[in-house]
Amino acid sequence: MEKILVLGAGTGGLVAANLLASHGYKVTLIERSDTHLFQPGMLWIAFQGHSPSRYTRPVKDLVRPGVELVKGSVAGIDLGDRLVYLADGRIFTYTTLIIALGAQLDYEAVPGHRELVERYGDFYSGAQAAARMWSHLRELVRGRLVIAAADPLYKCPPAPHKAAFLAAHTLRRMGRLDSVEVHLALPFLHEYPSEVVARIVAPKLEEAGVNVSTLFTVESIDVDKGRIYSLEGEEIDFSLAAVIPVHRGPSVKVEPGEVLDEDGFVKVDRYKLNVEGYDDAYAIGDASNAPTSKTGVTAHLGAEVVVDRIMGLDSRFNGRTNCPIVANGEASFVISSYDYPPVPVKFSRFKRMLEDLFIASYWSSLKYPERWAPIFRAYFNATDPRVISGGW
Amino acid sequence: MQARDPLEMLIEELGDPEFQEALDKLVALVKALNKSGLLDVLLAMADEEVVSRLSSMLMTTGTMKLADNIEALTRAAGEVAQALSEPVEPVPPSELVYSLRDPEVLRGLARLLAVLRALGRT
Numbered sequence: 001m002e003k004i005l006v007l008g009a010g011t012g013g014l015v016a017a018n019l020l021a022s023h024g025y026k027v028t029l030i031e032r033s034d035t036h037l038f039q040p041g042m043l044w045i046a047f048q049g050h051s052p053s054r055y056t057r058p059v060k061d062l063v064r065p066g067v068e069l070v071k072g073s074v075a076g077i078d079l080g081d082r083l084v085y086l087a088d089g090r091i092f093t094y095t096t097l098i099i100a101l102g103a104q105l106d107y108e109a110v111p112g113h114r115e116l117v118e119r120y121g122d123f124y125s126g127a128q129a130a131a132r133m134w135s136h137l138r139e140l141v142r143g144r145l146v147i148a149a150a151d152p153l154y155k156c157p158p159a160p161h162k163a164a165f166l167a168a169h170t171l172r173r174m175g176r177l178d179s180v181e182v183h184l185a186l187p188f189l190h191e192y193p194s195e196v197v198a199r200i201v202a203p204k205l206e207e208a209g210v211n212v213s214t215l216f217t218v219e220s221i222d223v224d225k226g227r228i229y230s231l232e233g234e235e236i237d238f239s240l241a242a243v244i245p246v247h248r249g250p251s252v253k254v255e256p257g258e259v260l261d262e263d264g265f266v267k268v269d270r271y272k273l274n275v276e277g278y279d280d281a282y283a284i285g286d287a288s289n290a291p292t293s294k295t296g297v298t299a300h301l302g303a304e305v306v307v308d309r310i311m312g313l314d315s316r317f318n319g320r321t322n323c324p325i326v327a328n329g330e331a332s333f334v335i336s337s338y339d340y341p342p343v344p345v346k347f348s349r350f351k352r353m354l355e356d357l358f359i360a361s362y363w364s365s366l367k368y369p370e371r372w373a374p375i376f377r378a379y380f381n382a383t384d385p386r387v388i389s390g391g392w
Numbered sequence: 393m394q395a396r397d398p399l400e401m402l403i404e405e406l407g408d409p410e411f412q413e414a415l416d417k418l419v420a421l422v423k424a425l426n427k428s429g430l431l432d433v434l435l436a437m438a439d440e441e442v443v444s445r446l447s448s449m450l451m452t453t454g455t456m457k458l459a460d461n462i463e464a465l466t467r468a469a470g471e472v473a474q475a476l477s478e479p480v481e482p483v484p485p486s487e488l489v490y491s492l493r494d495p496e497v498l499r500g501l502a503r504l505l506a507v508l509r510a511l512g513r514t
């Protein structure tokens with residue numbers, strides 16, 4: 001009797017479990033949290049004051065009949081014996097395993113970081129932390145808001161840019177952009193890892209009144225002094241700051257340990273997404289080491305590939321990304337795949353409308369992924385980096 | 393906080409006059425849609441294959457680029473339409489070369505060349 005176990009009810013896990021259920025499979029989904037958070041929502045909570053309730057839903061409302069939802073915290077996975085251990089001692093067996101545990105945020109790697117996030121909140125660690133950031137931004141009448149990162153590898157590469165655009169927009173509306181500087185400190189050579197994208201984003205940042213430092217990787221934070229020090233030997237003072245934390249693989253003990261890379265991400269075949277050396281276990285989304293951006297789109301598309309493969313089809317993941325960069329009234333997308341570096345995609349109002357539609361479809365696309373599949377497929381084919389290589 | 397009984401919440405909701413009014417309108421809308429036959433069309437369209445064909449027809453590289461540039465296109469079309477409505481005198485060939493000194497004409501010519509190049513690519 002087939003027993004499919006999905007670990008984690010984030011974007012990837014919910015899409016995989018619900019898609020399998022729509023094809024008649026019995027699935028068990030293990031999740032430690034009662035609520036699912038639409039993570040991009042943290043940007044709108046932190047920098048535009050949206051209510052957290054807009055971006056959270058109970059996990060139980062997001063699973064279809066046919067999916068058995070188990071509340072529990074995964075502590076260990078034994079790939080050889082096909083066992084999953086929960087922290088409370090329960091043990092699950094499986095015939096097929098899908099690991100969708102996301103990335104773990106490490107606030108201890110950078111001295112002062114834990115203190116910073118406890119005091120000011122941020123836009124990565126949860127809806128409450130995002131609300132805390134908003135309560136401080138609202139009070140900020142003069143000084144400097146710094147948005148920075150502790151490592152070049154983090155989910156949604158344009159997230160700090162979006163944060164800066166949204167914050168600058170809010171401050172402008174409050175009439176405070178003259179007295180509050182929005183400063184984006186990035187751990188890259190240019191304004192974005194890809195130079196093609198950097199050339200498109202840089203003038204927009206300038207237009208929005210955002211100041212940028214490049215080659216600035218946060219090494220330590222002195223919260224009382226209001227100062228951030230970088231690995232590259234620079235420093236910057238802040239009145240309010242949000243630093244994107246170091247990301248690591250899921251905090252779960254995995255046997256054999258060789259399937260994890262040095263940062264704890266699960267090593268997979270980049271096309272088939274099976275765990276290296278195992279054909280009955282897969283890893284999707286942020287938890288895997290697939291060499292592409294860590295985004296919801298990637299997790300969603302990866303889940304579709306894995307479900308196809310479980311059904312016996314030879315689907316392959318091509319590493320497609322579609323990260324939105326939202327600026328004032330406009331948007332661009334970072335479009336790339338394993339074989340194509342990001343193509344030039346200019347900012348437009350139409351793309352902003354598309355992004356609004358993607359956000360509006362989020363909850364429905366988690367629960368009824370098979371309904372959205374043809375629509376998303378058409379979009380991804382139309383905007384394949386190979387066919388729009390000249391730009392969009 | 394004590395979790396509330398869902399049935400209790402539903403009963404409370406039903407008693408809300410705002411809810412009653414909304415429900416009446418919804419029923420009227422559904423009836424009207426049914427009578428006009430539109431509901432049948434919508435039901436037929438909610439088929440996976442229809443959605444698939446429709447979305448792959450509507451969302452192509454061409455339409456995505458078109459929609460992205462719709463503002464520039466309508467702006468240009470608006471200018472052209474206005475120019476068409478204004479009276480013009482025929483330009484004698486001997487004076488054609490003077491028109492080419494006009495920077496707007498030169499820019500327009502550059503645009504036309506770019507359009508020709510794009511057409512050549514397809």
Ligand SMILES: Cc1cc2nc3c(=O)[nH]c(=O)nc-3n(C[C@H](O)[C@H](O)[C@H](O)COP(=O)(O)OP(=O)(O)OC[C@H]3O[C@@H](n4cnc5c(N)ncnc54)[C@H](O)[C@@H]3O)c2cc1C
Pocket residue numbers: 007008009010011012013030031032033036038039040041042043072073074075100101102103123124155156159250251252284285286287294295296297298299322323324
């Ligand atoms: C500010 C911000 C903006 C973003 N913007 C975008 C965007 O615009 N577009 C985009 O595509 N992506 C965006 N992303 C990225 C996107 O949210 C993630 O890449 C996506 O959620 C990854 O999905 P996942 O399923 O791999 O992991 P997650 O969605 O993180 O899910 C992991 C799940 O596993 C659960 N879990 C973890 N450990 C355990 C355990 N031990 N036991 C049980 N359960 C566990 C967690 O509670 C969680 O529910 C953004 C992220 C952030 C932070």
